[in-house]
Amino acid sequence: MSKQLQNIVVLGGGAAGAGTALAIVNSSNFNPSTHRLILVTPRSFFVLLPAVIRASVTSEGDLEKRILMPYGDFLKGKGEVKVGKAVSFTSAEAGGEVTLESGEKLEYSVLVLALGSIWQGGALNIPDDETEAVESLKTWRANFQKATDIVLVGGGSVGIEYAGEILDFFPNKRVTLVHNQDNLLNNTYPERFRQAALARVRKTGTEVILGDRLEELEPSSVGTVRTKKGRTIHADLVIPTWGARPNTELVRKSLGSEALSLTGHVKVLPTLQLASHPRIFAVGDIIDWEEQKQAAKTSAHAGVAAPNVLAVATGASLTKEYKGSMEGISITIGRSAGVSYVGILWGIILGDWFTSFIKGKGLLIDMTRSHLGLPPPAL
Template sequence: MSSKKTDSEKTTIVIVGGGIGGLALLNALSTNINPEKQTVVLVDARPTHMHLISSLRLVVSDADDLLNKAVHPYGDHTFRNKLSGNGTFIHGSVNSVKFGDSGNGGELILDNGEIVAYDILVLATGSSWPRPLGFPTDSRSAIEEHILARRAEFSKAKDILLVGGGSLGLELAGELKDVFPSKPVTIIHREPLLLNDTYPDKFRITVQKKVEARGVTVLLGDAITASDASDVSASQVPESGFVTEQGKKLNPDLVVPTWGNRPNTSYLPSDLLSSTGHVKILPTFQLPSYPNVFAFGDIIDWKEQKGAAKAAFFHTPKVAKNVMAYLDLAEAAGASSVDLMASKKSAKYTGCMEMIMITNGKARGVGYFNILWGIIIGGWLITLLKAKTLMIGRIPSQTGFTPK
């Protein structure tokens, strides 16, 4: 008699979030799971993978055909290796999570009312971004409409104010200057220097000089009242302009919120979250009260700057190893007794070096790596590593989809 499990009997691993981290984990598991015992479900709020690294160039112009190259649908091609024919994609947003007792599984409740059961749950829901990166979730056509609307908005604007001088505002300014070199662009930032104090002053000053060399005006230690809003559309810009907190008069006709990301964790109960909305985790990426639930990427409560490189290259290998270790231990001892923290099989996260690469259009940029004495790298290397192509060539290996 065959001992092969049916689909209903298989252990179900559910990954929520198909961003760079979620897909990296899916691909890692695809070579390690036992297809006779385990199956994987990917849940994402959008029907397509959005390559956020290239998204700012995408919403500014039609350069490099990014709408075709960087927006990939999910489908059978998403599941490869041992997951081929053994994986499922579900399009939907998670409204809430029902957690099982003692690691015995649970359920996701989606916005369409669908219920998705899991034995192991991995949360990789990433960040919520302000416009222009607040892409719709209902359909690809809605995403395309959003992109075309942002392009038209930037093209029509005569004077653009970016509210926030982190990497989002800086990289958007560079993309705008590539396409509209003579158009006034201003960045206003509350801090005394651009970015934040994770990075040394020398680097932050270098970044300012590089962006000002493109003709971008930088206002530091200042703000407008509207920057506290969740969104500022062109229609909300008063004809009289703005007076900043420091008394400076600004008259943009387009204000773009670029104050950065927020963890996408509104579907979780508050007791699992920090005061900033990040998910509390153990060094094994497990939730303290639920050993069969893992979280990684931008959403975790860990003292480090968030970024795609950390999720893909530093978090994912440990999460993948720990999911497989959990499966082995749960099968041997029962889920309720699994303690990866005490297991020699577990991979514990202790953090990684801080690093950032900030593009300034297609042919410029500056980066920082917190190794040795702290290394600042210049434009030619940033151009080679990121700015020129925005790593577009890597997307098909992540999504399994090759554009025509």
């Protein structure tokens, strides 16, 4: 590696990767005459994942033109966006090397893993090619428009938001939401908020089945699915809406399974370094930290990782530690309804007006574009 220019490589261009890359190059401690930042991402565009739910249900607003955001020069000439897929990396005392699918090799002084999550089925599995991504959204819209009986499997925020979007745009369809717990969401949130979410989604006409699960996701020849407890549900479209899993196979392959927890998350120190690999950091959904995996938390991750990355790169002392983030969530139920929770004081619950104002109307599109400095959409 050139002694004059050392690479800081960030793998992953989602909220965590893009946000951390931006925080690094915007730091007063980043010196482009000694270090180069390279953001490696399989897509040439940033995906605003929370908005994909509505974009996969309706063509209203041409959302695909606004939520698939080309990176452009969002690093303002201080870094490079390289479209490619990492297939392995090494780790050594002075750094290591990332190998891309193309065969290209990138030496690094410091590596940041921001690999995100993998969704099983459904529209949230966005293809890497932009044309294919748009076609995928159009295909899912056609699926929803054609279906009469829609079953959503998983009653977390994704399932709730899908129910809300479908019945907002197609009020005559029948939607069933199946969740394997005794209430929606999970026990991160207080029971009274989970009850508020349940009441609000039922108000849309969604049938909610709790404490049960589907045996098969494919409808039978007569258009039904059966739950584990023996209940038969009419279905011509079944969508998995349970949580994602961490995208960490690359880490297991490169560093071994000891780098991962039993759930497949990357073990990190409070500095967000990997314990046995001080020149490697991890941020976003993949870290083994007891908190809900949300894009909203990635700014706090970047606020710790970026200064620590630069400290390692320049031989300075690390000063930042991650102490966790407040739990909060806004769950839209269509364009004008929803429920929100803010985990301060006694735990504040907010309803339709707040949730619609903060998220439902604009889907955080303009805020995200402004935060990351992404170029405006093409007209």
